[in-house]
Amino acid sequence: MAKAASPKRRSSPKLKKDEALKYYRDMLLIRRFEERAGQLYGMGKIAGFCHLYIGQEAVVTGMQACLKEGDQVITGYRDHGHMLACDLDPKGVMAELTGRAGGLSRGKGGSMHMFSREKNFFGGHGIVGAQVPIGTGLAFSNKYLGKDNVCLAYFGDGAANQGQVYEAFNMASLWDLPVVYVIENNMYAMGTSVERHASETELFKRGISFEIEGEEVDGMDVYAVKKAGERAVKYARSGKGPYILEMKTYRYRGHSMSDPAKYRKREEVDDIRSHNDPIDGLKEQILAAELSTEEDLKAIDKEIRAIVKEAADFSLESPEPDPSELWTDVLLPVEA
């Protein structure tokens, strides 16, 4: 069995009620949204590739809590969670999954390709690892323009083997660019376990030869993520250059909807789900600290379900893109 995300002692921060409930709500929104997306895929309403984030919710939720106005986020194709964490409208995300006019890319991008300049979410990239140099370029623009903003560039353990990732590491370190590389190590690059695809399985060490600091983080614990994230973001924002966080996490579903996940045992998934689930873990912490009651948390769940239902309904009611959309957005007009 992959030795990740091993059930270990959770961080025991002094929880603040508002913060804890926000994380709970944000993670639950991603979980329920993805469950519904999976369901719609099964119904044939969502097509193509669809990579669900279920199990990894603590990573993006904790990291998002470290950012300030103007900081950028970029990721790969397992991106719905990042979009929701960046406050993109769930209706627009779901309608993009169903390929409708109401989708964030007006139905022309799909699951892997959504963006919001307004929310500084730069995608959504379908080519494994391509977002890493692009995110590094966003950091370059921050430094060039004299902004004190940081870019979070997320990628998986599979992408961590791509050559362009190291080209980007080199330049980011050479030029002290404000970028935090968040490696979401969910233990499998599609169907190939980290042990089978990586000569050095401790991916936070991948920056050593570029003099990039790195650390391993329990990616199933939103508070551990946030604590490490704050350190990394502060480091990058202060002008010291890039930072690597390896989030040990796990995805419960297959690589994509068409992946039966035969490369791992059911017990492995069940074990992590029952002992180390990021949402259940936080819920226990909240209840133990008596920040909320079981009943209040159920009310949050109900509220989330309503948001997701609204998103799903919208995604099915929204019309397909107008045929004229076929020809738009290929090139921008040149100003006279």
Place this chain on the structure above:
Amino acid sequence: MAVDILMPALSPTMEEGTLAKWLKGEGDKIEAGDVIAEIETDKATMEVEAVDEGTLAKILIPEGTEGVKVNAVIAVLTEDGEDAGSVTAAPAPDVEKVSPVAEPEVLEAQAASDAPAAATLTNPDIPEGTTFTKTVLRDALRDAMAEEMRRDETVFIMGEEVAEYQGAYKVTRELLQEFGPRRVVDTPITEHGFAGLGVGAAFGGLRPIVEFMTFNFAMQAIDQIINSAAKTLYMSGGQMGCPIVFRGPNAAASRVGAQHSQDYAAWYGHVPGLKVVAPWDAGSAKALLKAAIRDPNPVVFLEHELLYGLEYDVPDLEDYTLPIGKAAVIREGTDVTLVGYSRCTGFAMEAAEKLAAEGISAEVIDLRSIRPLDMDTIVESVKKTNRLVTAEEGWKPMGIGGEIAAGVTELAFDYLDAPPARVTQKDVPLPYAGNLEAMSLPNADDIVAAAKAVCEGM
């Protein structure tokens, strides 16, 4: 025995240079490896090291001499004990007659660029009375970048050797001095990485100019150019414009072999979301590069190393730009339309001159842009001439010529009096050997032959 010291070729495309300075004098003892002279090319100043040891018996080319051909004898070395006086009678070489190592096409391109009619005809949209300044292509490109960098603080250039080294082909010469290292950025040799970084910088509000030392190396980066730069606007429903210029020399240089000698016009021309420009003369190149830098879309700007050092008339017009996607009729004619881009436009101009001598009136179109492709201008010309010859340095299959021929048959089938002809590189990886390389690449005579064939029975 006396040994001739020859004017060395310091780059694959060098034909001649200036003997700037002698560092040793007649009668000096010389060890192998000693620096004996300094030579200036249009790109750089280089030191000449002695290969043999002996005594510098006679200097044949005084310092300060310009236009010394490669392989000209510049001095004579005698071995120890040999009488220096014995070489004084050596025949003084005729600087002009020493044959250069460069390929004949290079000289022909030079000749075409010097054609007297070219100045006015290459830029038909220039107002009457405009004056011109002779400028080599590389300096015109540099001027375009410098002007745009002065105009817009978000424009910057990055690439290998663009800053401290002053450009591998000296196209970025003096930009570092004017704009500093923040805006003129030397990168590691990581095309994929810095192309992606450039795309990110464009998304982040900047206007990057990404220089590839040659477009051959951009194959490492082609995923970022196509999947990230070209497609993201569409995939984002119009949100994510990517104002970036990817530029550098494209197609064959001189004797650098198959991996360094490819024309990528057809590759990039295939992709929606990109604009592709491949200029010929310095005036249009400068105007088009300025337009490319201002364009809100990704532009692939294909230059040509063998044209960098050629001098053309550049109009003395303030802030002169040309629209991307518009071809130009640069020579009017009535019998056959010759369409070229980049270096092949020069060949087409030369071919037109030769055809005129044989009584065939050729119209020459400089394509300038590959995408959007200006079929209107081509079709209008073919409706007049009824015959078409295309010329490109790319391979024939799935090429630019095929695309133009298909377009003309779609839009002006009834006007054609002969099947369109395509002049291209031969369908092989470019060979190294001088004779095979010359056979492989298109030239003016190939265009003349093709034009005469389509005009047969006229």
